[in-house]
Amino acid sequence: MIRARFSRTAAVGVTLALGLSLAACGGGGSSSGGDGEFHVLVYGDATNKVEKRIVETFNKTSKVKAVLDTVPGADYQKKLQTVISTPKAPDVFFNWGGGSIQPFVKSNLLLPLDDLIAKNPELKSNFLPSVFNTAEVDGKAYGVPMRGTQPVLLFSNKKVLADAGATTPKTWDELLDAVKKIKAKGVTPIALGGADQWPTLMWFEYLYDRVAGPDLFKNALAGDKAAWESAESRKALAMIKELVDAGAFGTNYDSVKYTDNGSPALLSTGKAGFELMGSWAYSTQQELNPDFAAKDLGYTGFPTVEGGKGDPADIVGNTNNFYSVLKKTKHADAIGEFLKLMYSDEFVKAQLAIGNLPTTTNTAKFLDASDNPDYLKYQFDLVDKATSFQLSWNQAYPPAADAPMMQAIQQFFNGSMDADAFIKAMQALSAK
Numbered sequence: 001m002i003r004a005r006f007s008r009t010a011a012v013g014v015t016l017a018l019g020l021s022l023a024a025c026g027g028g029g030s031s032s033g034g035d036g037e038f039h040v041l042v043y044g045d046a047t048n049k050v051e052k053r054i055v056e057t058f059n060k061t062s063k064v065k066a067v068l069d070t071v072p073g074a075d076y077q078k079k080l081q082t083v084i085s086t087p088k089a090p091d092v093f094f095n096w097g098g099g100s101i102q103p104f105v106k107s108n109l110l111l112p113l114d115d116l117i118a119k120n121p122e123l124k125s126n127f128l129p130s131v132f133n134t135a136e137v138d139g140k141a142y143g144v145p146m147r148g149t150q151p152v153l154l155f156s157n158k159k160v161l162a163d164a165g166a167t168t169p170k171t172w173d174e175l176l177d178a179v180k181k182i183k184a185k186g187v188t189p190i191a192l193g194g195a196d197q198w199p200t201l202m203w204f205e206y207l208y209d210r211v212a213g214p215d216l217f218k219n220a221l222a223g224d225k226a227a228w229e230s231a232e233s234r235k236a237l238a239m240i241k242e243l244v245d246a247g248a249f250g251t252n253y254d255s256v257k258y259t260d261n262g263s264p265a266l267l268s269t270g271k272a273g274f275e276l277m278g279s280w281a282y283s284t285q286q287e288l289n290p291d292f293a294a295k296d297l298g299y300t301g302f303p304t305v306e307g308g309k310g311d312p313a314d315i316v317g318n319t320n321n322f323y324s325v326l327k328k329t330k331h332a333d334a335i336g337e338f339l340k341l342m343y344s345d346e347f348v349k350a351q352l353a354i355g356n357l358p359t360t361t362n363t364a365k366f367l368d369a370s371d372n373p374d375y376l377k378y379q380f381d382l383v384d385k386a387t388s389f390q391l392s393w394n395q396a397y398p399p400a401a402d403a404p405m406m407q408a409i410q411q412f413f414n415g416s417m418d419a420d421a422f423i424k425a426m427q428a429l430s431a432k
Helices: 003-008 048-061 073-083 102-106 114-119 129-135 158-164 172-184 198-212 215-221 225-229 231-245 262-268 281-288 290-295 332-343 345-353 373-385 399-413 419-427
Strands: 013-015 037-044 065-072 092-095 150-157 188-190 272-278 297-300 315-318 322-325 389-391
Touching (some): 048 065, 158 297, 172 188, 198 315, 225 419, 281 297
Antiparallel strands (some): 150 315
């Protein structure tokens, strides 16, 4: 859990199209990037402004230069899988920890960070343990946190809610009531980037937690197939179907994406009342629609479910993102110096300025002076009080489970798969 430590603690950018070659990294002493640089591959989004700044800071004093390569979010996983075991692989790459790096560790592609940590213990001690440990595999560290903790929140358009006479929902019944009122105004109640599939997953993650508590998914991930066919599982599925059948998401959600800013635009332009999304949605709206972000963007935790086993304070999402290092890099020592910037004051302040909440032990002292203290304090308090912070299902499972999981999620949601078929699909997933 994150709660204990939170309570104690308070340059070159290159955008890659699919098919653009990354510079080789190491590989027996051969690197097309040369001896004087290493490549850092990151997920392309509004947060890249911070990564570019940190790279520039590093390059001012380092003889070995960092080169930042970004891949658009919708293409990132595919690109990474394509290059990770080839001579075109980056030296350092963005990931979500958990199951997302297990296959790379199993294939002996990643550098254990133990030696770097032994040289500089602060690479571990300056991060919250519950977050840092998300990137440990078999007791070895394979990642350093590099953005901010990302709980999933229920965002809203305050004006849409006010016009419909709806209130910010604290309970499931209140959410259903708000859906009814907003729909009656001719507005889609909830924006959903269903074409990306992972935004849909967030509804499953929270409802399963609220109905069954965190143990159901933990048991399923550990191989307990019976967890998926339990009464709690079926109840959560029934509630999802109830929300879809109520018209909460309209009819075109499977053709809308978050990654091309489609669903955020629905919320900001008043064409939707809510969006369930990771905390990064705040920085997305700041970047694309600053007036809306300043005046009408609301946010709250996920509603409670009466009679549910889950603690209302439970959250789901990504504990953080991580930088992992490929074993074949020639520049481990320089990368170690680069990773030290991930807990620098400059890094923390820059992340806070865009709405991200770093999981460093020095974060708390900067909250009052941040550009958006109310949002960050709310998010900090949410994480601080969480009794369970469940890693997103698609990151908890290894990448091989991603496609079948997302297909089942999408098909159940749009009605082409019933509950029994969904349960069988989830039981077929392997956590190995």
